[in-house]
Structures are given as C-alpha cells and as structure tokens.
Amino acid sequence: MVKKHGKKQRARRKAARTGASYTSAAAGTNHTHLPEPDLAAFDAWPDSGLGLPADRDLAARLVAAARAACQPCQESLAEQARRVSRPTVAALAGAVYSGLAGGSPGAFASPTTRGWAPHAREAAARGDSTDATGRVIMMEYEQVRDLLEDALDHWAMGNPFPADLVEKLAEAPPRQRPADPLAAFREAGVKVLTLDDLDLGDIDTYHLAPNYGVTLMKTTTPDEQPMPMLVLYPETEGAGIEDLESRTDWEHWGLHGMPDMDPHWRVRARIADRSLRGLAHIGPDGEDDIELWRAAETVSLPQNWWDLLDQVQHVLVAGPVKTPEDPGALAAAGDAGELLAIVARVEFC
Incomplete structure (x- = not known):
C-alpha cells in the first residue's frame, strides 16, 4: 500500500527532534537539562579493552539535551562526541542496537547503522566491545554522525526507545495545526x-x-x-x-x-x-x-x-x-x- 518514494533529508528528522536556535551555543551559554536520564543501558555496554573509556557525563548531557529538544546543546555535545569521544558514540549506539534494548536497527536506519548493528549484538553476546568500538573509532566522520543521530532518535524517546521505525521517509512538509477556533x-x-x-x-x-x-x-x-x-x-x-x-x-x-x-x-x-x-x-x-x-x-x-x-x-x-x-x-x-x-x-x- 505504501508507495515508493525517495529518502527524505535526514535534517528533517533531526529538526523534528530539536528546534531551538543556535544563539545560546554561539554565546557559550549551554545549560543543564533536567531530569538527568537513566543510563542503565549505556552502563551495560561492555568495555572495549582499548583503554578509551566512554564518557558517561558527556552521554548523560547529550541524551538530556536530545530529550529537551535543545538543538544548541545537542549540536555542540554531539560534535564533541564525534570528534574526541567516539567510544561514547559506540556505547550510546550499542545500548540501542545490541540485544540490550530492541536489537534490530529497523528498516529506516542509515546504511552505517544497519552495517554496524550486528557487531553491536556480537559485542553484547561476548561481553567485549573491542571490535564494535574499534569500528566506530575508524569510521569516517559522516558515518559517525549518522550512527549517533540514529541512536539519539531512540534515546530521545525512551531509555532507550526500541530500535525500529524511527526515521521517517515522507517528503511532504510537516502539517501545521489549524488555529484554535476559540x-x-x-x-x-x-x-x-x-x-x-x-x-x-x-x-x-x-x-x-x-x-x-x-x-x-x-x-x-x-x-x-x-x-x-x-x-x-x-x-x-x-x-x-x-x-x-x-x-x-x-x-x-x-x-x-x-x-x-x-x-x-x-x-x-x-x-x-x-x-x-x-x-x-x-x-x-x-x-x-x-x-x-x-x-x-x-x-x-x-x-x-x-x-x-x-x-x-x-x-x-x-x-x-x-x-x-x-x-x-x-x-x-x-x-x-x-x-x-x-x-x-x-x-x-
């Protein structure tokens, strides 16, 4: 019944989750978002043995910003994770795409995520994320970006939200609610x-x-x-x-x-x-x-x-x-x- 259509811009998906301007980020006034998220699934991600631990504080602030739809904080924290703390990206994604919280990356995940998810499940089964985390460390910047965005889509909705059907493919612009007749x-x-x-x-x-x-x-x-x-x-x-x-x-x-x-x-x-x-x-x-x-x-x-x-x-x-x-x-x-x-x-x- 669903007609075929080209994949829409990933930016729309991210825009639906965020919405604030970049003013506070540019001014260096990023703030704290409460309540702090439950990171039990993040903590359950096994150690990589690479001597590069995931940054739990960074993960907590990133997830909290995503849930608060605060784009300035999310962008700045995500950039930090992509550039200098890729094990944090691996742990956030691993909590979603391993057997810990849903398993399948879903039909609408990025090619990067669909390719990496089996390694996340293997890591959870072995209790060792060396291979899965190492793959994230060696990814191109755009691949890490896609993997983190997919993971945050789930974390923004739950703890984390089961890994399926998060990315939307419809090309039509979002509908605006009609004005209140009263x-x-x-x-x-x-x-x-x-x-x-x-x-x-x-x-x-x-x-x-x-x-x-x-x-x-x-x-x-x-x-x-x-x-x-x-x-x-x-x-x-x-x-x-x-x-x-x-x-x-x-x-x-x-x-x-x-x-x-x-x-x-x-x-x-x-x-x-x-x-x-x-x-x-x-x-x-x-x-x-x-x-x-x-x-x-x-x-x-x-x-x-x-x-x-x-x-x-x-x-x-x-x-x-x-x-x-x-x-x-x-x-x-x-x-x-x-x-x-x-x-x-x-x-x-």
Missing part, C-alpha cells in the same frame, strides 16, 4: 470554558468527543517489510478530517513513504484474548489526553495479524475514510489530500 473569543475578552476547565472528577469523557471505528489492514514499508495498519472511519457525528486536524498533529499523507512516528500515540492490545482495545494519545502527565477509538466489544484478531503486530510492535494508523468497506477509499482520500497518518506504538496489556 482564540478569537479569548482575545476579545470572552471567557471560554472547555472540558479541561471543568472539574468532572472520574466522569468518562470519551463519548463527549467524536469517535472513530477502525478497519484492520496490512501494508509494507518502503523496503518491502510487512507492517500492520489501522484505517479510521467516522463512527459518530463530528468525526472526520476537520476533527482529526484539530485534535492531532498527524501529517497529511498521500501513501508515499512512511508517515511520522510518535511514541505518544498508542494502539492498545490485550494479550489474554488477542484483541485491540483502543487508540489514544498520552499526555505529559502520563494520562490519555486524546482518545480516538475504544473497542466496544472484544474481538480476537486473526492469528497472522496478531503475530505481525507482536513482531513489529508499531502500527501505521491512517484516516479518515468515509466508506471503510470500499477498497479504494484509502487511496481516494490520499489522492484528495484528505488523509492523515501517524505511526503509533503498540502497548500490550
């Missing part, structure tokens, strides 16, 4: 109350917003790897493209390449009965702040679809389509520019 009232001094302003206690607000249904599909990544897919269709009044645009940051997607991945979007799956439970976005407080779909009943998934879900642990979610039973509805929505998509993480329960 902003004009607020600017005019009119007090506007929303659900967030009301103390509703434990009241379930799911049915107060538009809801969606889902259709199971399968697709393939640009390198022909199978991937589970969910297609949304309106289930209640108000659901549709305008609603999704106002409630999500999903990008407009024309079935070219892969849409963005956001680990805050979760497709929930229950292992006990092999069923899907819902699709929601996790807010800063760790609670659901957007819920688009909730299963009304328990339906066990086909074994092959469940097996694929368990293997990939990510789902391409796209929609809305007006007529889910129409096999051409998805392509029609994409061609009309009325299709939004995201790659969501699977949360097993």
